[in-house]
Amino acid sequence: MSKFINTDLYYALDYFPEGYFIIDDTFKVIYWNKSLESLTGVEKEEIINKKLEEVFPNFGKESYKSRINPVFKGGPPVVLSAKLHKTLFTRNNSETEFYYQVTISSIRIAENKYSALIAIENRSEIYNQINDLIHLRYKTLNEISEKERIHSKLINQHIEIQEAFTSVSEKNLEIEKQKQQLQELVATKDKFFTILAHDLINPFSLLLGYTSLLSEKIESYSLKETKEMINMLNQTTQQTYDLLQNLLQWARSQTGRIIIRPEIIKLKDIIESNIVLLKNNMDYKKIRVKNNIMDGTFVFTDLNMLNTVIRNLLSNAIKFTPQVGEIKFEIVLHQNDETNKSEHNGFLTICISDTGVGMEEEKLKNLFKVEKSTTTIGTNNEKGTGLGLIICYEFIEKMGGKLWVESEIGKGSRFFIKLPRYSE
Template sequence: MFKRLKRRKEIKEKVSLLKTITLFREVDERALFRIASVMEPCEIKKGDILFNKGDKDFALYLIVSGRVKIHDGNHTFTTFGANQYFGEYSLLDSTPRSTSVTAIEDTKLLRLDQEQFNKYIFKIPSLARGLLLGLVWRLRDYNVLEEQLTSKNLEIKRQKEELEIQRKELEQLNHMKDRFFAIIAHDLRNPFSTVLSLSELLAKEFSNIEPENLKLFIEQLYRYSNKTFNLLENLLQWSMLQTGRLTPKPQQANLSDIISDTIDLLSGNASKKSIRLNWVDNNDYIGYFDVNMITTVIRNLISNAIKFTPQNGEISVSVKSEFDKYRVFIKDNGVGMSKEIVDKLFRIDTNPSTPGTNDESGTGLGLILCKDFVEKNNGSIGVESEVNKGSTFYFTIPRFDNSHQ
């Protein structure tokens, strides 16, 4: 009698648990008693495996207490705790387990074997409906989980892309830093050393220097000082641009005036190499740009053309009007460049620096500055060149203020 009462109490407890489970929510109590009577209790200790992937364990498990993880090796798909169930697919499908189950803590379960389930599935219609409903809900849970995983994967992808952008930016900053210090250490130090040496010589030996040599030394002092000043000016402008302290201030201005003034300024440099410096079409070209920045661009490009054009060469400057912009061309018949060198221009990391036709030195910084200034003025810059046939640098600037469009 005592054993029967104990047995009935255990079954009632199982029934109470079954009523909390979606699979059995619509099953009447009489049928639940019949199902509960064939469910076998089992226990697994923390760390124990209930079944492994590939096992032929065809049963539904209800967790009375404790927690388990559903996993494949070290990858955990999900966890289940008290009043939850798993393995419902095995009641219908006799294929080996696709995952393993291990106890996260000491766990008590109830096991409903497929064979026992099959005895009731056709006798209790509500059980079939409950199983179908449970599968639907589980599928919905999986869909929600998949949506969450997809969202998380997209977030991870976005973060990865942001990290890659930041990595490239840091790499670019490192190249800029290295280039910056290289210019300071070499390209500024050398002309300063020459200026100091010449100054020292003049200071100590002024009275003993012949007039023609004195004039030569003074000209060299001027040349090296002027070169150093221009380099320092470019360096300061470039560093201010990179740190955001130099911003464009566009206004309506006549491009022709800037070109004419720059040609006048550099005509002396050109005449020293007997280079013809031509302003092809001296018409008015009213555009919308930062005057100081574009003046720097034109000065650098014409200076470069003079540097790489041999004695008795020719340089022409022209402007082409397009729908919403002007395109400025600086063309020379100098030494030209190979495609390999052209591909490296305008890049701080690989920007080449080659001596001019009279062995004029440079840092390559001028073209980097030109690119930055042109792009800050909503333009673009490029070059066409062929070895021994010269180069044509070109850039664009807006004709109108498009900031309100």
């Protein structure tokens, strides 16, 4: 067991920087060191021999007394942390808080008699620093979280702007597309009126002229002259009929009223029938025609549409092929990879080639565009509407096929038609 503490030695505690005081088992202050005077503002004379709670009322609370009392029986030291007991040294009529870490130890002053040595360590400065750091930490965390919030808001706004841009771009594209469609429609309409105004008026002027002459002066013409005039009338009527038929089909296709009815068609026969139909025109220009399509070649498509296409392409070939030229129908394995593949994918490619005048690059580009197309006079001054190829292109597209052309000035043209084949 430890020895008794000599009370005469208490004064030594005046030399310590920490605050120390001693109370007896009645809580009477029996020693108060120098450091405490500056720490608490309570002078030694003011507190000595007074009960602690007279100066610091909180010490009178039961919760403190019950913890401190065992010390007067030699019990273990009591620790009162600064944070939890900051009003322990608050005096009457004061709200000042003190961050003092308090340790109360038992000191044996006589047999079975103990006093309590109370050590006070000022933690104010360190707590203030900790509180400043905690405050700084929260402030920094808040700032980080605010920055993150702003950053995320900016990202969202950026995304919204991007989406708005995309939407505007899409709308612009749509507007551009609609504008193009509108231009095409206007061009179609213009073309229609041009044909009506010009191409249809001309033959009618001719028809009216000849019929007027014949009705008024038929007696003054010889039989030969009359026959020539009637032939001319017949030819003009035929041309006008062809023109009207093309015009009607084209107009129907524009309004989407043409319905495709695919059937099995023997290719050689349909070409042959068109050759027969236009034989006179070919004979007139001494053009040779070769139908090199094999007997067993069938396509699966709309007969009327295909007929129109073949007739127009053959008629064109005749128109632009000079005297003693040649026109040829054949099935080709085209160099183009896509077409070769198509051969294996249930398609075939028909080539209609001529030894005609051919076309320059610029004309080829706009050949199938209604808004850009122009009519060209044939080698024998044959007239046209510029509508035939446009009808061919649109019909082939509708039939699920493809139409394209290769041509060279002076060497002739090759028109290719890719169509669904039929295999027995």
